[in-house]
Amino acid sequence: MPAPGGARLPARTPRRGTAPPDAAPGHDGCRAAAGRHRPPVIAGSIVICTHNRAGLLARSVRTALDEARTCDAEVVVVDNASTDDTATVLPTLRERDDPLRVVYEPRLGLSAARNCGLAEVRSTVAVFLDDDAVPRPGWLAAHLKLYTAPAVACVGGRIVVQLPAARPPWLTPPLEKALTAYDLGAPTRRYDPGDEYPCGANLSYRVSTAQALGGFSLLVGPRGRRLLQHDDTDLCCRIERAGGEMIYAHEAVVDHHVLPERLVPGWFLAHHWEHGQSAAVFHLRNFELRRALGRLRWHYRPHILRVPYVPRDPVDPARLLAECRRREALGYLVGVLRGLPRRHALRRDMAAPVGGLAP
Known part of the structure; x- marks a missing residue:
């Protein structure tokens, strides 16, 4: 695919993980595309990467499915080396004819899981949703409509923090940013180059561009209990250098539900x-x-x-x-x-x- 801005981005071969030996039904595994039939391309793909959060998945997956049905899209859940009940819970969330697929990525880390998601989607746009976030109605459509412009390579949306209890008196607005509160205000517009980047809890990429630029680096991003970051910003920076446009979509809104254990100094x-x-x-x-x-x-x-x-x-x-x-x-x-x-x-x-x- 020609890169946004005119440069031709090199083709890359995605690297995938493998399915676990005891994979549950519907646990397809992240595997190479060679020799495997690819269904027709669809409008969009919602990718939810999860690690040991079985208790949170029902809310995020079901609301994601509601969005997918409105846009001829699919939901791909990447189980990132979970050791809890995730593999048992996920098959129970699929009802008949639901556009839901589950894949397994054994390499621990959000970057590895997101790369697995990029490799597995059946559409030209991958929309990433955190496993503790819930999209508001119209969220997916707000992302996808912006990709009608060929130069657009990445779209970020608004994130509203939802606290599990009363706000602690010490939680000031500057600290709330650590909980992924994100709002650049209306209207929808381009990001300022070199100064603004989307937030990973609510963003999407043109799949071919993201893969051609190397995907998510394994050198950055959360890994298990480590709170490392910048995996999404790192990829956005490469997109920016390649001449791709990044758009802030004010209408693409998710509610980010904060875990109780995070409301401590x-x-x-x-x-x-x-x-x-x-x-x-x-x-x-x-x-x-x-x-x-x-x-x-x-x-x-x-x-x-x-x-x-x-x-x-x-x-x-x-x-x-x-x-x-x-x-x-x-x-x-x-x-x-x-x-x-x-x-x-x-x-x-x-x-x-x-x-x-x-x-």
Whole structure:
């Protein structure tokens, strides 16, 4: 496929996982397309990647199916090496004639699961939905209609946070961003190049473009209990460099249901530490070394020098926010120090086949 912007993107062969020996009925497994019949292309594909969240799947899968039925689309659930009841629960969510498929990805990590989803979809557009998110009516159509423009390679939508309990007094709007609150306001518009990127809980890609640019790198993104990030931003950055257009769709809305265990100060501290490390890898991969080090000096240095704060009841909102920013800055520093010796390896998969380099 010609890349958005005119450049011809190289064809790539997706790398897939394999089905587990004890795969449940309907657990197809992520496998190579060679020698396998591909059904006709459909309008769109909703991809839900999940790991050990069997109790959450019914809500997200059923609402995704409601959206799929309105658009001649399918739902592909990627079971990412789950060890809970996910393999048992998923077949029970499929009713007769439901456009639902389940595949298994044994390599732990959201990037591996998303690459599996890209490889398995039967449409030209893959719309990713988190397993703890619920789309509002019209969400899928709002994504798909923007791909009628050939230059569009990625679409991001609005995310509304839904808390499981009363808002803690220390949860200020800046901290709420860690819970994936995301709203750029109306109307639908292009993202500002180099300054704005979609959020992974509600975004879509033109499949051929995403695969040709290497898919999601295994060097970034959540992996099990690790809260690493920037897998989606990393791919968006490559799309941007290739000349692809990225659109913010204000009408494409999902509700992101926050897990109760995240409404504690300790989770936010850990999140910001991991965010800093992820940001370091992202900058070392995608930008000149001078820019990555400059961000450490000009953006993070003032936060590193702050006095540490250990949250205790009653939690001081301002000091908690300052400590989160300090943890993020320290995480970035550690990420840069760890990443510098292997910077060339970090950048080696920038044009690699789907899956990239294993860490």
